[in-house]
Amino acid sequence: MKIFAYGIRDDEKPSLEEWKVINPEIQVDYTQDLLTSETAKLAKGADSVVVYQQLDYNRDSLAALADVGVTNLSLRNVGTDNIDLDAAREFKFNISNVPVYSPNAIAEHSMIQLARLFRQTKELDAKVAEHNLRWAPTIGREMRMQTVGIIGTGHIGRVAINILKGFGAKVIAYDKYPNAELMSEGLYVDTLDELYAQADAVSLYVPGLPENYHLIDAEAIGKMKDGVVIVNTARGNLIDVDAIIAGLNSGKISGFGMDVYENEVGLFNEDWTNRDFPDEKIADLIARKNVLVTPHTAFYTTKAVSEMVQQSFDAAVVFGKGEKPETFVEY
Ligand code: NAD
Ligand code: COI
Secondary structure (H helix, E strand, O other): OEEEEOOOOHHHHHHHHHHHHHOOOOEEEEOOOOOOOOHHHHHOOOOEEEEOOOOOEOHHHHHHHHHOOOOEEEEOOOOOOOEOHHHHHHOOOEEEOOOOOOHHHHHHHHHHHHHHHHHOHHHHHHHHHOOOOOOOOOOOOOHHHOEEEEEOOOHHHHHHHHHHHHHOOEEEEEOOOOOHHHHHOOOEOOOHHHHHHHOOEEEEOOOOOHHHOOOEOHHHHHOOOOOEEEEEOOOHHHEOHHHHHHHHHHOOEEEEEEOOOOOOOOOOOOOOOOOOOOOHHHHHHHHOOOEEEOOOOOOOOHHHHHHHHHHHHHHHHHHHOOOOOOOEOOO
8 A cells, every 4th residue: 555645844754754664564655845736746656645734725736636546635633624625525535634633732832821921931031031130020920810711622622621720720611512521510601701701811722613703802802801811722713813912002911822823824834034024913913022922833742743643644544445534524
């Protein structure tokens, strides 16, 4: 059986080499290039392809892949939002993803950022770097004194809740489909409005579906406590960044952690050293001492990368045998 992989990064190669040792009967070829209508021909003769890219999987690239006889597509990530699913349906693509690769990676990152915002570490680090070792006015707030509102209690939100329990914070949560175990612990509030009214911090763990577009907008922020801290490691389109900037300017929001950004494609995972950002808002946010921007790196741990590689290649083998992997995407 032959598998061809696109967009393989250097940090993925050790996991891929490990996988190859465990699966010596599978021929694996790969390129660092992304899947496009041009590169599709490289997969000719493969039983399945393994892919990860933030750029679109458009009709042209899917058609070109189908043209060389490959219609098994295993994603190394969870999101399928950048696939032209009409085209995928037309060319009869089988798709798999990696829905759960390491919820801890994202949950930990979100809670690290939240703790840093409460302790004003960005400002403190900047003072220390300038040899200013005075305490005031950079005073912190303790996690155990805070009520933290968790929106979305799926795989990642639930790990975040466990981390918060370790800090001794009071957790309140909201989910359209509450989890039975958390329900029995009495963590849920009935409405987002209740969560906004009570929470000192709000952290998001819901998908970026159209129905959740700009869940956090000026109206939602208006319902939150003065000095609220907001963290978003979920999806950029959940937040209206203009409303966040207005909230930071007025002091309504005292801290913002942003790992995902609505306009992140082409911006994140690029080196902008000695170049102006193409987007004034990102420059503004990065310059603020009470804002922590990370370029969609919440997932980026050795464990998560290794799971993404190994689970996607396992699924590609299942496809190659003409079977459905557990991570088959129904669309
Ligand atoms: P999940 O599907 O396990 O959980 C999502 C939860 O959100 C579900 O329980 C669902 O019922 C709930 N939900 C959906 N819409 C809601 C709404 N409007 N109000 C309340 N609850 C709602 O997802 P997950 O694996 O926990 O992922 C959570 C988020 O993290 C997703 O947005 C995902 O794309 C994102 N993510 C980010 C990174 C990163 O590196 N930053 C990596 C992986 C996933
Ligand atoms: C996802 O898996 O959907 C993520 O958000 C992480 C991605 C950048 C690899």
